[in-house]
Amino acid sequence: MSHEVESMLYVGGTPWHKLGIRLDNPPTVAEAIRIAGLDWEVGLKDLVTVDGEAVTHKATYRVSDGRVLGVVGPTYAPLQNGRGFTFFDPFLSAGEATIETAGSLRGGARVWMLARLNRDPVEIVPGDAVHKYILLANSHDGTFATRVGFTPIRVVCANTLSMATHAGASRLLRVRHTKGAEGTLAAIRDTMNLANAQFEATAEQYRGLAARQVNAADLEKYVRIVFGLKDSAKRAKPAEQWDADNAPTIKELPPCDDEAPTFHGARLDGSSLDSVLDAQFPRPLAVPSLAEVVDETEKDRASRCLSAIIDLFETGTGNTLPGVRGTLWAAYNAVTEYTTHHRGRSAENRLNSQFSDGLALNQRALTEAIKLAAA
Numbered sequence: 001m002s003h004e005v006e007s008m009l010y011v012g013g014t015p016w017h018k019l020g021i022r023l024d025n026p027p028t029v030a031e032a033i034r035i036a037g038l039d040w041e042v043g044l045k046d047l048v049t050v051d052g053e054a055v056t057h058k059a060t061y062r063v064s065d066g067r068v069l070g071v072v073g074p075t076y077a078p079l080q081n082g083r084g085f086t087f088f089d090p091f092l093s094a095g096e097a098t099i100e101t102a103g104s105l106r107g108g109a110r111v112w113m114l115a116r117l118n119r120d121p122v123e124i125v126p127g128d129a130v131h132k133y134i135l136l137a138n139s140h141d142g143t144f145a146t147r148v149g150f151t152p153i154r155v156v157c158a159n160t161l162s163m164a165t166h167a168g169a170s171r172l173l174r175v176r177h178t179k180g181a182e183g184t185l186a187a188i189r190d191t192m193n194l195a196n197a198q199f200e201a202t203a204e205q206y207r208g209l210a211a212r213q214v215n216a217a218d219l220e221k222y223v224r225i226v227f228g229l230k231d232s233a234k235r236a237k238p239a240e241q242w243d244a245d246n247a248p249t250i251k252e253l254p255p256c257d258d259e260a261p262t263f264h265g266a267r268l269d270g271s272s273l274d275s276v277l278d279a280q281f282p283r284p285l286a287v288p289s290l291a292e293v294v295d296e297t298e299k300d301r302a303s304r305c306l307s308a309i310i311d312l313f314e315t316g317t318g319n320t321l322p323g324v325r326g327t328l329w330a331a332y333n334a335v336t337e338y339t340t341h342h343r344g345r346s347a348e349n350r351l352n353s354q355f356s357d358g359l360a361l362n363q364r365a366l367t368e369a370i371k372l373a374a375a
Helices: 029-035 081-093 167-173 182-210 216-227 270-280 290-315 328-342 347-353 357-374
Strands: 005-011 021-023 042-048 054-062 068-072 097-105 110-117 122-125 128-139 147-154
Touching: 029 081, 029 097, 042 068, 081 097, 081 110, 081 128, 081 182, 110 182, 122 182, 128 182, 147 182, 182 328, 182 357, 216 290, 216 328, 216 357, 290 328, 328 357
Parallel strands: 005 021
Antiparallel strands: 005 097, 042 054, 054 068, 097 110, 110 128, 122 128, 128 147
16 A cells, blocks of 8 residues: 555445455454554653753654654553544444444554444435444544544545534543443434434535525635635736837937947947847846745646536536536535545545545535525
8 A cells, every 4th residue: 555545444335445455244343453454552652852861752653563653742642543443332232333444544643443324314405315424533643633523425426524513422422331231322322313413404504505506706716715725816916027029229329439339230338238238138037036936836726726626516426416516515515525536646645634634624615605505
C-alpha cells in the first residue's frame, strides 16, 4: 500500500475506494483488528534536546517495530487499538450494527473503524437513499482526539457525508459493556433509537435541499463559501503592462555640434538618452509581485475546483435522478463527492482527508446549503 494507507479491510462494496483486504462477511471486532493490521500497541518515550536536556513532551511509538508516530504533551495517554475499538462490541452483540471497514493511515498515526447500523436507509427522493453508520477514528500522533459519531452514506454513489452529532447522543454512545447485562443491551438499543431519530431529522433537511432549485450564480457562490475561495470580482487588478504601441516617441533633438555621440543614427545629448533607449528597446512586460503570483495560483485552484464541482453538479453519480437534478441536494452531493472521490491526487489521500479537513468541508457544505434553502 502507499504511505497514506498502511493497512485496511472492507466488507463488500464500501465508500473507501476498495483499498485493502476484501471480506465477504462482517468480522467481529477482534477479527477486524487482526485482519486490518491493527493488532499492535502504542508506547511513550522520553525526549531530550540535542544537548541532552530533558523536555516535558514525549514521543509516541509503535511497540511492535519501534516506529515513531508523533510528539505529544506530558499528560497524553494513548488509547490502544484493542481497547478503543471494543467500543463496537456491545452494538455487534446486540445485533444493532456490523463492521464494514477498518484500517491504519500514515504508518499507524491514524486508525479508524466504521460500522453500519442495521436500520432501514432513509430515502431523500425516489431512488436516492442514505444508509446509517457509526465512525470511530483515533490518532496516535496527537493530531486529534478520539472521534465517535454518526455518518450517513449515500447509496447511489457511496460517498461519506457529514452529520453534526447531538452532544447527548455522543455521551450515550459511550456505553460500558457488561456481557449479558440486560440493562446494557437496553441502553444500546436506546442509543440506536436516538441515532436513528437523528438520521431521520437530518434526512428531512436533505429533502428540503432536494426541494430547492439552484441557479449557476448561486452554485458558484455556494462553492466559494464552502472552500473559502476568493470572489473573482474582488481580486486585485494585474500589474500595469508596457504598451509598446503607445510608447513615448523620440522628440526632435536640439542642435548639437558634430562631436555629439550618436546611437542608431540618432544624435544624443544627456537629456534625451532615456527617450531614445525607450524608443529603440521597448520595455519588457512588468514582473508580477509575489502577491500577484500567489493570487494567480489561487485563481487557478479556484477555477479547477469550481469546474470539477459544476461538472459533478450536472453529471455526478445520482445527480441526474429526477428530483435531484438542479437542486441544492445535487449541489451538496457534488461537494461531498468531490471531497471523497476527486479531491487530492490519490485514493489514499482522499481517504486520509476524511479524518482531517474533509469532514469539516462536508459539514460546512451542509450548513451553507441549509442557509441557501432558507434564504
